[in-house]
Amino acid sequence: MSREIDSREIDKLDEPQALPTTARLSLGLTGAAIPTREQLRFQLDHALARDAVHTLLDIPALLHGLQQRGRAGFVLRSAIEGESRQKGRHLYLRRPDLGRTLHPDFAQALRDYAASTPEKPDVAFILVDGLSALAIERHALPLLDALLPTLDDHSSLAPICIVSQGRVAIGDEIGHLLGAKLVVLMIGERPGLSSPDSLGVYITWNPLPGRTDAERNCVSNIRQEGLSYNDAAQRIAFYMKEARRLETTGIALKETSAPESSRVSD
Amino acid sequence: MPYSHTVRGMKHTFADLRTLLAKASPLRSGDQLAGIAASGAEERVIAQMTLAELPLSVFTNEAVVPYETDAVTRLIIDSHDPQAFAPIAGLSIGEFRDWLLSDEATSERLAGLSIMPEMAAAVSKLMRVQDLIQVARKISVVSRFRTTVGLPGRLSTRLQPNHPTDDPLGIAASILDGLRLGSGDAVIGINPVSDSVASVTHLLRLIDHVRLRYSIPTQSCVLAHVTTQMEAMQQGAPLDLLFQSIAGTEAANASFGVSLELLDEAHAMARELRRGGLDGETGGENVFYFETGQGSALSANAHHKVDQQTLEARAYAVARRYKPMLVNTVVGFIGPEYLYDGKQILRAGLEDHFCGKLLGLPMGCDICYTNHAEADQDDMDALLTMLGAAGVNYIMGVPGADDIMLNYQSTSFHDALYLRRLLGLRPAPEFEAWLAGEGFHQLQRLGQPAALLPPEVAQ
Known part of the structure; x- marks a missing residue:
């Protein structure tokens, strides 16, 4: 039998909070186990992440926020629609394909809108709950506030779409139906243990159903402890400008001097 | 080729080997997402019964992914060693489970086994969690x-x-x-x-x-x-x-x-x-x-x-x-x-x-x-x-x-x-x-x- 690891023989790290990491270090040992305080901290973080996944988007609050900013909102739902609220969330987790498609009624509504609006928009902003409605509720409007003033005044914007039970690729269908040249889609990212409200932004030129993630650019980890609104806005504005200049997004745009971009995930 | 089995007087047919394997697979969301899972609990068990009756060697005759278009299939078929497989070649998949769990299947014999991955997958679908643990424990790979x-x-x-x-x-x-x-x-x-x-x-x-x-x-x-x-x-x-x-x-x-x-x-x-x-x-x-x-x-x-x-x-x-x-x-x-x-x-x-x-x-x-x-x-x-x-x-x-x-x-x-x-x-x-x-x-x-x-x- 080998000797057990003994906590009494391990010296504490000097100022662990000063280290450039949020890893759960120096947790201590009781027997072989994690002591109670750290055990419960983990459980609370997991509870927050779980609740974030299952929280449903507060659409009236978002519409109200847009109205205060003098912006029109267009409410859409994915093909998950038709199920009860919580059942819908469980279906959403099992069927990513349905989350990438608009419900037919809402696709029709969008088609009708586009038919009644002769001028095609340059940019469509789309807010999608994704895996964290909390991320959209906390960060989408402040990020728009930081981003919109930096954009070229001449570009025309579609009404801001709000989508529930959606995934990243639903932006392709929406952008296509609107006839938009560029889609900027904000979505709640999969909650991490210490980041229940992380927002991701995907920029796609010439949106069409069937686009792959390689054809998008992504700015992720937008949250209080992560990327700030101003930094995120700067990167997004950069991608939007480059997308218009090169008439493409994705890999072709990646090698430029953009501030570091992140992994694509959905 | 279709595979049929009669359970309690009722004949059930599965279109081919990959369909049978998919339907015999214990429930998981990915197979449902792919639209290949069993339609219900009964069909799943009937598929498992059908699979249990098939000879292990069925996999040497029918590939689940075509040989011509898939390099992994070619690797599996071309590296199959009939001589090392021979001792268990006569078993059905159900008998293979019984053999794996038996005292005859010692660590030494299991270490010398030569099978195709699909055979391992197939027999696992007939096994409970304790079977998966018990047999794996007998095998050490260093x-x-x-x-x-x-x-x-x-x-x-x-x-x-x-x-x-x-x-x-x-x-x-x-x-x-x-x-x-x-x-x-x-x-x-x-x-x-x-x-x-x-x-x-x-x-x-x-x-x-x-x-x-x-x-x-x-x-x-x-x-x-x-x-x-x-x-x-x-x-x-x-x-x-x-x-x-x-x-x-x-x-x-x-x-x-x-x-x-x-x-x-x-x-x-x-x-x-x-x-x-x-x-x-x-x-x-x-x-x-x-x-x-x-x-x-x-x-x-x-x-x-x-x-x-x-x-x-x-x-x-x-x-x-x-x-x-x-x-x-x-x-x-x-x-x-x-x-x-x-x-x-x-x-x-x-x-x-x-x-x-x-x-x-x-x-x-x-x-x-x-x-x-x-x-x-x-x-x-x-x-x-x-x-x-x-x-x-x-x-x-x-x-x-x-x-x-x-x-x-x-x-x-x-x-x-x-x-x-x-x-x-x-x-x-x-x-x-x-x-x-x-x-x-x-x-x-x-x-x-x-x-x-x-x-x-x-x-």
Whole structure:
């Protein structure tokens, strides 16, 4: 039998909070186990992440926020629609394909809108709950506030779409139906243990159903402890400008001097 | 070719072998997403009854993915050894289960077994969790680099010190924390954020520096794409283990940017470095570290309507070709659309471990889940304990089970200590000896992770 690891023989790290990491270090040992305080901290973080996944988007609050900013909102739902609220969330987790498609009624509504609006928009902003409605509720409007003033005044914007039970690729269908040249889609990212409200932004030129993630650019980890609104806005504005200049997004745009971009995930 | 079976006077027919396998597969969301799962519990059991009656040799006649268009199928068929298969060739799949569980199937006989991955997958579908544990426990697959991993009564760990920006000091802090808790005898392996050659090389140098400075018997790995690691090797990076994700079809591997030819080339290059070796030998043959996981082929739209568990077993045929040091099924990482909850993750982890061992692979498991799966720490404890009982070669060691780069929960340094204590398991012998020595003692007394950094990084 080998000797057990003994906590009494391990010296504490000097100022662990000063280290450039949020890893759960120096947790201590009781027997072989994690002591109670750290055990419960983990459980609370997991509870927050779980609740974030299952929280449903507060659409009236978002519409109200847009109205205060003098912006029109267009409410859409994915093909998950038709199920009860919580059942819908469980279906959403099992069927990513349905989350990438608009419900037919809402696709029709969008088609009708586009038919009644002769001028095609340059940019469509789309807010999608994704895996964290909390991320959209906390960060989408402040990020728009930081981003919109930096954009070229001449570009025309579609009404801001709000989508529930959606995934990243639903932006392709929406952008296509609107006839938009560029889609900027904000979505709640999969909650991490210490980041229940992380927002991701995907920029796609010439949106069409069937686009792959390689054809998008992504700015992720937008949250209080992560990327700030101003930094995120700067990167997004950069991608939007480059997308218009090169008439493409994705890999072709990646090698430029953009501030570091992140992994694509959905 | 269709397969029929009569149950209680009713005849049931399944269109072909892949349909039968899919319907016989225990329930999981990925097969439902692919539209190939059994329509209900009854159809599933009838499919299992039908499968149990088929001869094992059915797989030598009918491929689930066409031979002509799939390199993994060609690898499986062309490397099948009829002579080694002969002793069990006459068994049905149901009889094969009975034989595996019987006292006749000793460790020695199981070690000499030669079967196709689809046979392992098929028999696993007839097995309960205790069967998967019981049979796997009889098989030990040992691999060697600077440590010997997989010996009976041993449990090793991969120390996984990931960091969201590859910060060297942040990574060093996690390495220090893990080493002090006895983690890292299978490998110190970092998932890098950046796939650049420079970044991979820096991280390899960091691990190598720590290893040499404190005389730690272990090996390094930076889990970048294989082509990036090849470039790093060419530029002189101190690479020990070569990493790549693999899957069970040619098209799925293509989506990972790899082919058998590329893996052959990388393998030869890493062996050429001759960095491993124990007991005076240099250049051990176990240099690959593979990761797999059910659902990857479907997520790449490359599943050929074959169920995800059978495809996972086929990935092991790719791994087997290279006599790897480590194979890791990252079981709960892929998300609930493939493995919905703790129950599905638990069974999948045990299936993968069983199939891998039966096919002669040094299986470890990343016992893990994401926050959108219906799973929690209790589910992981159950799988951890069962895999320990099944004789898993190694598990992950992540600070507090929280991977702050990949945003999922794996097993902690503490989890490995729990399992070792509970089941009386010990680390790899070389590492165990190191734990009793000066290098380890020094690390336990260290307050500053910066002391781990190579001089060129520290300043």
